[in-house]
Amino acid sequence: xxxxxxxxxxxxxxxxxxxxxxxxxxxxxxxxxxxxxxxxxxxxxxxxxxxxxxxxxxxxxxxxxxxxxxxxxxxxxxxxxxxxxxxxxxxxxxxxxxxxxxxxxxxxxxxxxxx
Amino acid sequence: xxxxxxxxxxxxxxxxxxxxxxxxxxxxxxxxxxxxxxxxxxxxxxxxxxxxxxxxxxxxxxxxxxxxxxxxxxxxxxxxxxxxxxxxxxxxxxxxxxxxxxxxxxxxxxx
Numbered sequence: 001x002x003x004x005x006x007x008x009x010x011x012x013x014x015x016x017x018x019x020x021x022x023x024x025x026x027x028x029x030x031x032x033x034x035x036x037x038x039x040x041x042x043x044x045x046x047x048x049x050x051x052x053x054x055x056x057x058x059x060x061x062x063x064x065x066x067x068x069x070x071x072x073x074x075x076x077x078x079x080x081x082x083x084x085x086x087x088x089x090x091x092x093x094x095x096x097x098x099x100x101x102x103x104x105x106x107x108x109x110x111x112x113x114x115x
Numbered sequence: 116x117x118x119x120x121x122x123x124x125x126x127x128x129x130x131x132x133x134x135x136x137x138x139x140x141x142x143x144x145x146x147x148x149x150x151x152x153x154x155x156x157x158x159x160x161x162x163x164x165x166x167x168x169x170x171x172x173x174x175x176x177x178x179x180x181x182x183x184x185x186x187x188x189x190x191x192x193x194x195x196x197x198x199x200x201x202x203x204x205x206x207x208x209x210x211x212x213x214x215x216x217x218x219x220x221x222x223x224x225x226x
């Protein structure tokens with residue numbers, strides 16, 4: 001079974017500051033990991049994904065995440081926050097390779113960006 | 116290429132009524148998923164179709180929920196009769212490989 005823990009339901013940063021959203025996972029098989037973003041009044045948009053290739057994954061809008069097996073983490077970072085980054089971010093895990101299977105999500109982290 | 120679409124975007128119904136949600140996946144995607152987010156909680160898996168067959172329906176809450184995917188194209192999710200706790204956002208996703216692409220969701224409010 002898989003599970004995801006996102007520490008911090010709300011994170012507030014100043015514009016231009018580092019963004020760090022935490023995600024820890026539990027998986028009995030090598031995981032596939034995803035970050036999705038939901039902007040206000042919109043659906044879920046794929047931000048980036050880890051599928052067992054490079055451990056540092058770059059996504060859209062300047063975001064990146066690093067897969068650390070020893071820490072069972074997949075934290076999302078962005079060097080400099082922009083007002084347009086304000087949204088809710090979801091970390092998700094999928095069990096292994098091969099056939100398609102369901103995603104297990106964390107509870108989400110709402111990012112606020114202030115001037 | 117068109118993304119995943121869902122209809123309606125919002126639905127407000129009374130307890131005991133029936134509601135049908137529709138999802139049109141990305142063309143050519145064999146896998147179609149339904150998820151739900153109840154307010155304040157995580158997004159939870161409901162079920163997974165591969166073409167027209169139900170691959171995994173372990174997340175369906177009870178027999179008031181019925182999902183179909185006739186012909187392996189679009190899917191419907193019917194709630195009958197709706198209860199207050201069914202309120203939430205229902206997401207549909209489709210995939211052809213390991214990456215799932217989500218629709219905008221249907222916001223359901225049961226009064």
